[in-house]
Amino acid sequence: MFGAGPYVEEAFDIPKSEARELLIGWMKAYSKTWDGDNHEFIEAK
Numbered sequence: 346m347f348g349a350g351p352y353v354e355e356a357f358d359i360p361k362s363e364a365r366e367l368l369i370g371w372m373k374a375y376s377k378t379w380d381g382d383n384h385e386f387i388e389a390k
Contacts (some may be wrong), residue, residue, distance in 0.1 A: 349368055350364045354367060
């Protein structure tokens with residue numbers, strides 16, 4: 346999602362810093378696996 350910041354800023358009408366944090370969180374979550382039993386992300390195998 347590199348380069349997506351300006352699009353997120355515009356789509357959600359949020360400041361650059363908030364868009365950056367949102368994207369960082371999304372990328373971290375996307376790189377892991379959701380453990381539904383424990384309701385948390387775990388490292389992908």
